[in-house]
Amino acid sequence: MLSIKMFSYKLFQFIILLLHLTDVNCQFALSALSLQPPISSVGSNATASCNVTYTGSTAFVLTWQIDSVDVQLYQIQHAQAPQLGGQPASGFDTSPSTTTSIVNTGDTFPMTLEIRNVNLTLNQSTVSLGCSAPGCITQAPLQIGVCQPNTASGVIATVSSSSCGFGCTVQYSCATGYTGSDVTATCQEDATFDASPTCKSQTPSALSTGEIVGIVIGCLIAVAIIIFFLIPIFCTEICCCAFSILCLSWGTKEYTAGRS
Ligand SMILES: *[C@@H]1O[C@H](CO)[C@@H](O)[C@H](O)[C@H]1NC(C)=O
Ligand SMILES: *[C@@H]1O[C@H](CO)[C@@H](O)[C@H](O)[C@H]1NC(C)=O
Ligand SMILES: *[C@@H]1O[C@H](CO)[C@@H](O)[C@H](O)[C@H]1NC(C)=O
Ligand SMILES: *[C@@H]1O[C@H](CO)[C@@H](O)[C@H](O)[C@H]1NC(C)=O
Numbered sequence: 001m002l003s004i005k006m007f008s009y010k011l012f013q014f015i016i017l018l019l020h021l022t023d024v025n026c027q028f029a030l031s032a033l034s035l036q037p038p039i040s041s042v043g044s045n046a047t048a049s050c051n052v053t054y055t056g057s058t059a060f061v062l063t064w065q066i067d068s069v070d071v072q073l074y075q076i077q078h079a080q081a082p083q084l085g086g087q088p089a090s091g092f093d094t095s096p097s098t099t100t101s102i103v104n105t106g107d108t109f110p111m112t113l114e115i116r117n118v119n120l121t122l123n124q125s126t127v128s129l130g131c132s133a134p135g136c137i138t139q140a141p142l143q144i145g146v147c148q149p150n151t152a153s154g155v156i157a158t159v160s161s162s163s164c165g166f167g168c169t170v171q172y173s174c175a176t177g178y179t180g181s182d183v184t185a186t187c188q189e190d191a192t193f194d195a196s197p198t199c200k201s202q203t204p205s206a207l208s209t210g211e212i213v214g215i216v217i218g219c220l221i222a223v224a225i226i227i228f229f230l231i232p233i234f235c236t237e238i239c240c241c242a243f244s245i246l247c248l249s250w251g252t253k254e255y256t257a258g259r260s
Contacts, residue, residue, distance in 0.1 A: 026136030027056025028076070033129060033140040037190035040118050040144055042165030044189040048127045049112040050138055052098075054078070057105050061085070064096060064113045065128045066142075072096040072113060078105050093117055118144050120163075147187035154178035154199040172197035 031051035040046040059077040063070050071094045073085035082098045093116040099109040123144040130137030147164040149157040158171040164187050172183040178199040185193035
């Protein structure tokens with residue numbers, strides 16, 4: 001038996017459903033689009049991902065685009081797993097993925113797009129995920145880069161290719177006057193090298209072993225002179241002087257005492 005309360009609730013639900021059926025607005029809540037790595041090296045794969053919340057109830061198509069060109073499509077429908085549509089002939093090498101579970105209204109699920117073998121032509125291209133309704137879009141600029149070899153002073157870099165993309169290597173050695181071991185660095189997916197050179201400048205005033213021995217001997221001689229010659233000489237003089245003053249004062253004292 002339905003209570004009045006229950007009846008009103010069911011009616012309310014039915015009205016909401018009707019509104020949804022006639023809804024031409026965005027049926028998705030899309031999170032900010034994230035690109036991993038933030039900067040991709042030339043020749044690597046970049047991955048765009050988004051958390052999608054399905055707020056609609058009817059079938060709707062979500063489309064991945066690169067610079068407004070459709071690259072992958074999914075149909076999202078209440079109580080069904082997302083269905084991948086036929087891949088448009090876009091010229092981009094991409095691979096999409098999402099949940100294989102059933103999606104109901106209100107569910108949140110991740111969607112990703114792998115963009116393979118990226119090149120500099122794609123730098124600053126816009127990657128987006130959205131549907132046909134106005135405002136139903138989330139997007140981010142693709143950042144493509146190359147690894148920049150270390151050019152610090154004293155570092156000699158030999159690069160395997162002129163533009164250093166994913167997997168490119170650099171042989172580092174140190175210039176004359178600098179010390180450090182040779183390093184081989186490889187350009188990673190995030191457009192940074194996995195190693196860096198450490199070439200330290202040798203101190204120009206560094207003393208040789210001969211110089212150090214000379215200084216030590218010199219010091220020993222100076223100490224010997226002070227101990228065996230200067231101290232006895234000066235000491236004798238100082239003592240004699242002190243003694244004579246003492247004698248003199250005694251003598252004077254005695255003499256004075258005797259006269260008074
Ligand atoms: C890019 O993806 C393809 C296919 O999954 C894979 O064969 C290749 O090794 C990936 N490249 C890099 C740099 O990870
Ligand atoms: C999606 O949600 C998961 C779990 O909350 C979070 O770890 C991830 O960073 C989110 N991804 C994006 C692109 O917002
Ligand atoms: C860069 O990549 C795009 C898309 O994959 C491709 O159409 C284009 O020919 C590539 N450019 C170069 C110079 O390789
Ligand atoms: C990619 O584009 C950005 C912004 O225009 C620029 O700063 C960067 O140098 C470009 N990357 C390369 C490797 O040309």
